[in-house]
Amino acid sequence: xxxxxxxxxxxxxxxxxxxxxxxxxxxxxxxxxxxxxxxxxxxxxxxxxxxxxxxxxxxxxxxxxxxxxxxxxxxxxxxxxxxxxxxxxxxxxxxxxxxxxxxxxxxxxxxxxxxxxxxxxxxxxxxxxxxxxxxxxxxxxxxxxxxxxxxxxxxxxxxxxxxxxxxxxxxxxxxxxxxxxxxxxxxxxxxxxxxxxxxxxxxxxxxxxxxxxxxxxxxxxxxxxxxxxxxxxxxxxxxxxxxxxxxxxxxxxxxxxxxxxxxxxxxxxxxxxxxxxxxxxxxxxxxxxxxxxxxxxxxxxxxxxxxxxxxxxxxxxxxxxxxxxxxxxxxxxxxxxxxxxxxxxxxxxxxxxxxxxxxxxxxxxxxxxxxxxxxxxxxxxxxxxxx
Amino acid sequence: xxxxxxxxxxxxxxxxxxxxxxxxxxxxxxxxxxxxxxxxxxxxxxxxxxxxxxxxxxxxxxxxxxxxxxxxxxxxxxxxxxxxxxxxxxxxxxxxxxxxxxxxxxxxxxxxxxxxxxxxxxxxxxxxxxxxxxxxxxxxxxxxx
Ligand SMILES: Cc1ncc(COP(=O)(O)O)c(C=O)c1O
Numbered sequence: 001x002x003x004x005x006x007x008x009x010x011x012x013x014x015x016x017x018x019x020x021x022x023x024x025x026x027x028x029x030x031x032x033x034x035x036x037x038x039x040x041x042x043x044x045x046x047x048x049x050x051x052x053x054x055x056x057x058x059x060x061x062x063x064x065x066x067x068x069x070x071x072x073x074x075x076x077x078x079x080x081x082x083x084x085x086x087x088x089x090x091x092x093x094x095x096x097x098x099x100x101x102x103x104x105x106x107x108x109x110x111x112x113x114x115x116x117x118x119x120x121x122x123x124x125x126x127x128x129x130x131x132x133x134x135x136x137x138x139x140x141x142x143x144x145x146x147x148x149x150x151x152x153x154x155x156x157x158x159x160x161x162x163x164x165x166x167x168x169x170x171x172x173x174x175x176x177x178x179x180x181x182x183x184x185x186x187x188x189x190x191x192x193x194x195x196x197x198x199x200x201x202x203x204x205x206x207x208x209x210x211x212x213x214x215x216x217x218x219x220x221x222x223x224x225x226x227x228x229x230x231x232x233x234x235x236x237x238x239x240x241x242x243x244x245x246x247x248x249x250x251x252x253x254x255x256x257x258x259x260x261x262x263x264x265x266x267x268x269x270x271x272x273x274x275x276x277x278x279x280x281x282x283x284x285x286x287x288x289x290x291x292x293x294x295x296x297x298x299x300x301x302x303x304x305x306x307x308x309x310x311x312x313x314x315x316x317x318x319x320x321x322x323x324x325x326x327x328x329x330x331x332x333x334x335x336x337x338x339x340x341x342x343x344x345x346x347x348x349x350x351x352x353x354x355x356x357x358x359x360x361x362x363x364x365x366x367x368x369x370x371x372x373x374x375x376x377x378x379x380x381x382x383x384x385x386x387x
Numbered sequence: 388x389x390x391x392x393x394x395x396x397x398x399x400x401x402x403x404x405x406x407x408x409x410x411x412x413x414x415x416x417x418x419x420x421x422x423x424x425x426x427x428x429x430x431x432x433x434x435x436x437x438x439x440x441x442x443x444x445x446x447x448x449x450x451x452x453x454x455x456x457x458x459x460x461x462x463x464x465x466x467x468x469x470x471x472x473x474x475x476x477x478x479x480x481x482x483x484x485x486x487x488x489x490x491x492x493x494x495x496x497x498x499x500x501x502x503x504x505x506x507x508x509x510x511x512x513x514x515x516x517x518x519x520x521x522x523x524x525x526x527x528x529x530x531x532x
Contacts, residue, residue: 303444304444305422305423305444305445305446305449307446307447308398308445308446308447308449308450311395311398311399311447312399315399324422324446333422343420344419344420344421344422345419345420345422348419348422380404381401381404381405381442381443381450382424382442382443382444383415383424383425383426383442383443383444384419384424384444385444
């Protein structure tokens with residue numbers, strides 16, 4: 001087995017696409033200009049930002065004036081949640097979210113509890129699915145906001161957002177979805193999803209890091225999080241990241257164009273990889289068997305610990321991640337793995353491989369062979385393994 | 388988070404991994420729920436640790452501290468081994484990231500637990516010599532700290 005480099009952590013961040021780089025390059029070299037200034041160099045920058053906005057809007061079925069650029073997914077989530085609480089807090093103090101959200105959502109929610117807001121956290125089933133019936137039951141007269149993610153970053157499960165948002169709509173409650181892992185990976189249309197707000201992040205689909213957007217449906221009014229010079233029509237101040245938004249738009253346009261082909265390929269490779277990994281004894285797949293991101297292969301190996309697996313994979317040239325406590329910097333494994341009902345000791349042995357479109361069968365086979373070897377080696381030295 | 392080269396070396400090429408069939412001192416510390424378990428096997432003859440091996444379930448630092456701890460006590464007398472502190476294990480590894488310091492504590496405890504077992508097997512109360520050892524509790528909910 002010859003050593004090769006396989007990057008399998010695209011859910012953490014993805015390599016910059018050529019399309020994104022080409023769109024950014026002029027704005028990092030021969031062109032510059034503050035889009036708010038009035039001379040011609042600045043007008044070019046303004047034009048570039050507005051074209052990027054229109055392209056991004058188009059990719060998700062939104063209108064350009066419903067797209068607000070941010071510094072990334074984290075800011076978009078913080079803004080949607082904290083500003084909705086502020087905007088609708090007079091009507092009620094109750095918010096609803098799910099047990100498997102990214103920390104950008106769950107910690108934003110938590111921050112509101114000190115301001116007298118009450119948060120209901122909906123459970124998920126063993127596949128990581130939120131039940132629409134649970135949402136219906138959790139809604140109270142004082143519920144003012146709901147945030148449930150579209151696709152999960154650890155296990156890849158895709159939620160029935162249309163159904164969940166429909167329930168919210170029936171009760172006249174604004175609905176936000178963190179679509180950071182979904183945009184550019186599966187078809188996303190804000191009207192079909194019936195969401196009022198949607199977060200996205202450029203570096204998850206081949207764009208640069210540090211840029212993202214919040215979609216806010218026309219007619220939904222939330223105050224700014226960032227105050228200042230009144231950029232983004234007064235809703236998000238700060239000089240636009242011209243190169244960043246151009247890269248983001250080009251990356252998304254490209255990702256959407258190649259999506260059908262890329263996803264067919266990713267599904268094929270993921271199936272192959274799952275097949276091989278599940279032959280390792282005491283191994284189970286996590287996430288939904290069908291309703292999942294096509295490039296996410298998430299598994300747990302019993303009797304061993306995730307950080308050790310990741311370090312040994314790294315020494316074989318493979319970049320992957322784990323939801324074990326050791327990799328989260330705390331002593332508890334990932335809240336997502338606990339929410340799907342895994343015992344702590346099993347959740348510690350998790351591995352997430354998030355594949356990119358250029359992955360080959362040979363790469364997948366190399367990952368499977370390497371993991372088989374690594375798991376065996378760690379089990380041999382584990383006091384829990386009686387194999 | 389960054390591991391030193393020494394930690395990575397001891398993780399990737401751990402010294403003294405395995406079990407000792409005729410061990411006369413075996414210690415088990417940690418908890419699977421918290422993500423670390425260490426088991427130490429020793430052969431003690433005439434007050435001297437003539438062989439030592441370990442098995443560890445845990446992160447890179449847990450493996451590396453176990454490995455280093457076995458190196459530091461091999462060939463030592465019981466008294467010398469009981470002098471081993473988690474700090475010494477950390478220093479020998481050129482340091483640990485702050486969130487991993489507890490792994491070195493566990494390695495120190497694993498050594499003490501094995502020596503404690505050695506005394507128990509001879510009907511000697513280990514506590515006055517070794518101090519109190521936290522028993523591994525598989526049956527109760529515990530908090531990881
Ligand atoms: C589901 C989800 N939401 C939000 C974020 C945060 O996005 P960003 O890194 O752009 O701040 C991430 C990525 O880490 C994510 O996976």
